[in-house]
Amino acid sequence: MQRRLGFWVAMGWAALLLLPWHFATRSIAGDAALVQGVTGGAAWLLPLVLPLLAALAATLSPDPQGRPRAGWLIAAGAGGLGWLILQSLLVAQPGLGLGAALYAVTALVLCAHGLALRGWCKGDVFIVSAIGLVLGSILVFVGYPVIRILLSAVQDNNGNLMIAGLFGKLTDSSIWGLGCVTGSGSVCGVAWNTLALATVVGLLTTATGLAFALIAVRTGFRFKTALRLVSILPVITPPFVIGLAIILLFGRAGVVTDLMSTLFDIPRSRWIYGMPGVALAQVLAFTPIAFLVLVGVLQGVSPTLEEASQTLRATPWVTFRTVTLPLIRPGLANAFLISFIESLADFGNPLVLGGNFDVLSTKIFFAVVGAAQDQGRAAVLAIILLSFTLSAFLAQRLWLGRRSYTTVSGKGDAGLASPLPSGVRWAATAVAALWTVVTVLVYGTILVGGFVKSLGRDNTPTLIHYQTAFGVEHGANGWWFSGSAWDSLFTTLGVSLVAMPLTAALGLLTAYLLVRQSFIGRGAFEFITMLSFAIPGTVIGVSYILAFNTPPIELTGTGLILIIAFVFRNMPVGIRAGIATLSQIDKSLDEASLTLGARSFTTLRRVILPLLRPAIVTAMVYAFVRAITSVSAVIFLVTAKYNLATAYIVGRAEVGEYGLAIAYSSVLIAIMVLALLMIQLLVGERRLGRRAPTPSADSSASADSPVSKVNA
Template identity: 55%
Template sequence: MTTAPHSSAYPGSNLHSVGRNTSAKRINRTIILWLTVGLLGFCLFPWYMLEDGFWSFEWLDGYPYDTDYAPALFLLLQQEKLWLAPILLFLLLPVLVLGKDKNHPWFGKILILAGGLGLGWLLLQGFSIGIRGWSFDAAQSLFGDLGDRQFGLGYGAMMTAAALLFTVTTGFASRGMINGDVFVVGVIGFILALVGMFILFPVLNMLSSALQDNDGGYSVSVFLSKFFDDKIWGLHCLSGARSCGVAWNSLALAIIVGAATTLLGLVFALIATRSGLRRAHLLRPLTVLPIITPPFVIGLAIILLFGLSGTVTGFVADLFGLQPTRWVYGMPGILIAQMLSFTPIAFLVLIGVVEGVSPSMEEAAQTLRADRWQTFKTVSLPLMRPGLANAFLLGFIESMADFGNPLVLGGNFDVLSTEIFFAIVGAQNDQGKAAVLAIVLLIFTLSAFYAQRRWLGKKSYITRTGKGDGGVSAELPRRILWPCYTLVAIWGTFTLVVYGMIVYGGFVEVWGLNHTLTFKHYITAFGLSFGENGILWRGSAWDSFWTTLKIAATAAPLTAAVGLVTAYVLVRQNFSGKNAFEFGTMLSFAIPGTVIGVAYILAFNVPPFELTGTGVILVLSFIFRNMPVGIRAGIASMSQLDKSLDEASLTLGANTWRTFRQVILPLMRPAVLAALVFSFVRAMTAISAVIFLVSAEYNMATSYIIGRVENNDYGIAIAYCTTLIVVMLTAVALMQILVGKVDLKRQEPQPA
């Protein structure tokens, strides 16, 4: 299946004329829709955030006059918060163009102006006036004391903001942007607003604190001195005296992990596809393991195996009469743990690539009398290059962002991700330092991310053309096969041992000391008893367990939705700035969780966006952390769907939204499933951002587990982790059944 890159120009000329008379009506309908939403928000819903949440309905008491709960209109009528008045004006401005010719130059201009200025004003007043009056000293000195204050934006304000935003996008659409497609422009605007609000704003807000000195003033020299600190960039380890700067530590670790996981992943992929091993497909479940493994458990298992009193350490020491050492703490330990965690990711990337190398090319080489080794070296391997680069960069970024393993196994080997955490929570409590370290980390991950996109975007390594390829993949040359078998056997056994220890650890009295079998950890964590009022959830873990499930189940479909819609826009629509748009949406993949966590708590604790302490902030952090995966999955599966399908649907008079919903989406079920599963599972196992965002009411499983690990309570921590693994496997299976497999065959017509 091939797609001509420029066929997108085609519908513009042809389809546009089909839809011309309907599109004017459509634009009018859209304007009316958003006008209504905006006015509802302004006149009927409480403008400010409610302390106890929407469903408390406390606001009905005294509504609509109580100023805490009043809609903006009623506030104005009572001469309160007069700075909200201009918003109403901008909101009503689009009435002017209703029913007018949409090709009139003022039609679009008025919409854009009204929406843009309204949105601008809404944000400006939100940021300038906080709970202590003016938020900026400049405004204070300019206008004097305000004598009033306001809280975060509530439901009414959100509806108004949405209405203003879509007024802008409708304006752009009416001026012919993207063939005048109201839906697509709206989606792009909406995603831009989301990315701006939930990725760019918090991250930039946090990074700006890197420029601040101790008194809150801004200073470049302070930043430079912090940035070039010896503790970040020092090279003392080369002279052997003491450890190097954290930046070098992280970089070295990430490069080694990237290379090692790529190598191991390649070996596994080769064995799985080209060894003639009958049971090779059994390797595939391996790929699921790292994403369903809660943080810390691998680190703990490694300590029990290789620590000073570890099983393996003791055995080897006895065997050779050596003194056991603490060698595992530091780089070696982190390296082992990260290789265990990330090798399956490399495998996942590489198996597709290895399978994608066309057998005919290899057969051609062999026909030309190349032996197996030559074929492998000169044909197969070079064709895998993009996959190798991809796997390396993934390993690199994952290692940079990893938080759990260095925390448990780091010893005196400091890395950036944990240093950021301790700069914030440690006794030093230095937000500026955390921001500087975050910048260094971001520079590394973003360069890797950028390199990946630059480098891989250019060359063509496509060998499968969609035309039938009858060849059989070449078997591995012997000199590679046996080393590969050995490596796979060793590493596979090792992985099994580690996971075996994890399961076992939940059933013993005190792990590493007293190995009497017991259920007590499960009972403490998940005990139940039956009282008069039904089941009593007595176990200490239930609270965080249900919260985690609820939050993950909320975040997963939203993440999938945002990701897939974005993917649709990226694959199917052409517009200027598309590359920047794509980069922006994929950005959060390269931003480590610790950075996001800190940035969120700083940005969303004060008006206009007051979200800390709610479940919403957790859901949001998951959506925007995991969105890139939804996008990737969507792009991959959508690129395989021929554009003629869309065009057929459009020609038949469906609009873009309907085409997306009824044609594209059903064909993308595998991508939907992948996005759902991934975001659900990540929401259950994420730790680095979560640890900053959990609150009394919304405590997550991982943060509970950290508490137990800190308390030397490995038993409960491990029992909980095992339970989570089982729950996630069940959920994944359920989703598989629910969303199902794609069935593209023609079906018997069913009575509707």
């Protein structure tokens, strides 16, 4: 421990002596904290030396047991972090930079060492440090922006307090009206619309994702690779592009509508605009997320338990209902929660297909950027959205209860999964087939739209859209990228590749802390991690502008703020996938590793992570594709220097260049398909040492005939 403390004390001195203290400063030596404190008149930075001296003294002057003095370390860490926050808020100065960030991390780790010496988390320094770092980062990049935007609920547009008007805003009839039910009006309040839509989408998405997972894991379907690819397509597409394709297919002048009118004399209508169209688009877009969560959970169900049920002469349906379904409850609950929150926060699909059907996310957007700009109303609507998220979170906890769902233990498991009941197999196949047909129609429209001049108006084949976006020319100085989309594509790929591993690592580490560790405030900690996922992307973007446009943290206009927004916006999916998978892994594996002398970090790296491969794939896939396809969260954060693909596509769509927008989207889809295959190849699949039936045996096995073929 003395060596580790010495390392972190050295990091603290490096933060004060060698690194730039302010973010906008280019000079390193001249902007170091101690240099400014001594020669630059910034005397308020000099007290930052005292915590490092205290930590050094605590290390060099051990207590009677020969250990570093815990109280001194706690005081040093808390004092250093407290003074850093206090002086940054009270003293007018540029935004904090790399030196301040490293000093804050050092202070947190020193405090964690002291708390571990006091017995916190069984004296495990890694666990205490991880909790502190994760919680600190969430408070800075989630809690602080949320507080800034929510303060607008009691302020007018000039920043003046208006507490008296808060109750009136919260109970407005446009939010909670029931006119569509009572007959006093034609529409219901926006809150009820949002809640009804999210519930329907959550149920349909979870059911469809389960159908795909059952087919992929429990049947002998020969084209599982193609099935996985088709199921992932919607999540790698900008959501408004799916909405546009649905309009071109099912709108009043759509291809399918025109065909149905011609062949069956079905009158044209605008049924697609409203809740049906939005629900259809969201189910197409969010089913892959539920599938990615459920497929890993379903793979972890122990076949031995199902074989025991069959040994007791239970039918396949009884086994499926009483054994399989209860064991995948964590996956079902997490899939529904993610889909429910995704629907609440979705902005693109309701904007394109909503018509007169208003939801909270679009209302917030127009309250922020509309003609009647009202940040207070936007904040009130965000509070209501958060209340829905909290309710879903609590309902999920109550439904799961305190039951055990452990199915992966340290014991050998050579069982074979129970065959699906014929009714379940046919139902899953029918659901997946219907979903696949609609998906193929949507993506056929997207693919064709990039190769014609104007889909539906002028279907003359052309490559002009691809040439405009991704042209490459040869000039006097050699080859150069002449297309207008290259800069945004390179920026998008760079930001996404950086954000992807950070998002997965932070999400899975948080899941490990929540499932495997017991500490005060764990429930509140879990809810805080879901905040960024619950709030609409437009509110995230506005809150980041309010929080990080001025000191103490100035990040707007940089690529770093895009990376941070992606990491903390997409992190909850990694958390939920990690929680669902960890709920199936027996804690005895951790205990065995710790008993053999391994530290918690070694146990996490060598025991837990190999079993978390499904969750790792889910977190990395989701983080990468959402960083590329996200619109609402970054639409306010992009700049001319750091423009993203989705912002470019939105700009083209706004001026009517749909062919160019669809062409760019098809290129993004191709890039992400290749990236997903590479992620799966690099991460691989966990191996649980179970028997596997041969394809012929699996396909020919009946519901009552066990398969005894052992995989060599």
